[in-house]
Amino acid sequence: MSRLIIVSNRVAPISEGGPAAGGLAVGVYDALKETGGMWFGWSGDVLASGQPQIQLEEHGPVTFATIGLLRRDYDQYYRGFSNATLWPAFHYRADLVQYDRHDFEGYRRVNGWLAHQLVPLLRDDDIIWVHDYHLIPFAEALRAAGVKNRIGFFLHIPFPASQVLLAVPTHHELVKALCSFDLLGFQTKPDLRAFCDYVVNEADGSVMQQPDGLTRVEAFGQTLFAGDYPIGVYPDEIAELARAGERGKPVRTLKATLHGRKVIMSVDRLDYSKGLVERFRAFERLLDQHPTQRNNVSFVQIAPPTRADLHAYQDIRLRLEAESGRINGRYAELDWTPIWYIHRQYERAVLAALFRASQVGYVTPLRDGMNLVAKEYVSAQDPEDPGVLVLSRFAGAAQELTGALIVNPLDIDGMADALAMALALPLAERVARYRDMMAQLRENNVSVWRDRFMRDLTQIGDKRRAALPLRSKAAHEAVQGQDQG
Structure with missing residues (x-):
């Protein structure tokens, strides 16, 4: 051979x-x-x-x-x-x-x-x-x-x-x-x-x-x-990682801190192609146009560092830190932080468990070849109570994951509306969308x-x-x- x-x-x-x-x-x-x-x-x-x-x-x-x-x-x-x-x-x-x-x-x-x-x-x-x-x-x-x-x-x-x-x-x-x-x-x-x-x-x-x-x-x-x-990806392997991590310390800490609030979860390398600034502003627009979501949902953005010696990446980090600080300063309350911006890397098992604990996966690159985070988010969900994927039309994954809420990452109002819809989607529709996407992920796994x-x-x-x-x-x-x- x-x-x-x-x-x-x-x-x-x-x-x-x-x-x-x-x-x-x-x-x-x-x-x-x-x-x-x-x-x-x-x-x-x-x-x-x-x-x-x-x-x-x-x-x-x-x-x-x-x-x-x-x-x-x-x-x-x-x-x-x-x-x-x-x-x-x-x-x-x-x-x-x-x-x-x-x-x-x-x-x-x-x-x-x-x-x-x-x-x-x-x-x-x-x-x-x-x-x-x-x-x-x-x-x-x-x-x-x-x-x-x-x-x-x-x-x-x-x-x-x-x-x-x-x-x-x-x-x-x-x-x-x-x-x-x-x-x-x-x-x-x-x-x-x-x-x-x-x-x-x-x-x-x-x-x-x-x-x-x-x-x-x-x-x-x-x-x-x-x-x-x-x-x-291997969807069933990711699902097992997510189940195994449900009772782990990161998920327990997240749930204890949020006191029952819903979670919008994003994980991306710190890169200008990922649409992170637009994503932060769309979350701000959600809080502005849907006041009932204030103090009821938090946005967790995990953005590990990458290519830190290039000026373009130094710039995007500074812009994100400024945006998260500005938005938190505008909306935060003594017992609620709207945006958790975390500039570090986590192991796949931890991320899978965090995906499972969240109600919305927020994946909105300006342009991406595929974006496996979108596929991993879907794979990690609880089949009985799955979250909703909000996905950029400019990610390659949008060609397959038609059960996601597809958005244009340059349309700030459109993304805010999609987040509001995702947070309110009935269980039956969430399950139907999840099953449709999981069937596709199993049919076209990494093997x-x-x-x-x-x-x-x-x-x-x-x-x-x-x-x-x-x-x-x-x-x-x-x-x-x-x-x-």
């Missing part, structure tokens, strides 16, 4: 129930344990000097291969192009894009260097699965080194519309690099459609829908395949996501031989017109 080689920017530490054991970590680690293989990537160490060396660590059939980065490489590859250029652009924040050609050169250099480190560890029949925006040029670098293995790529964040991607000066080089993979995976059909639009309209390429649902792409002299693979992608990547040679003629640009535009109509 072929080994599976996972390549990601960070190699996640695996600790059962720990904070890092989320979607990517759980899904790919299970696959590695089943097939045997290797997880390769940055260790998280930043070195002042020297020559970083690969560290190999065996855990049963899985080898963890990690390597540090020099400070210059970290600054250009990670802080620079990955997170100051690609992250804002792919999340539709062209106004926050910072571009420096030296950072892009560093991004490509580090991808090439990492690929060079991996090559000696590969076997001829290995299947390579590369993850996320940090590693877009990785397959191109492997191909240049003579690697002929099947290589897949999955983008965990959104793929932006062409006119947004054009804000990145090196957009052409990025999409060309993507075309060195055999299979591209996107979270949603709109993301896949955006990639195909770029190929046809900006790269003079061609796309063709295949009978098996994949899209055949021809661009930059390459032929590859692309599809949408919405990542999932299904992983197995679909691996099946398609494994069979990619057969798909190439069976590929149909490509669709012309005119035909593509005609089909897009039908889709929009």
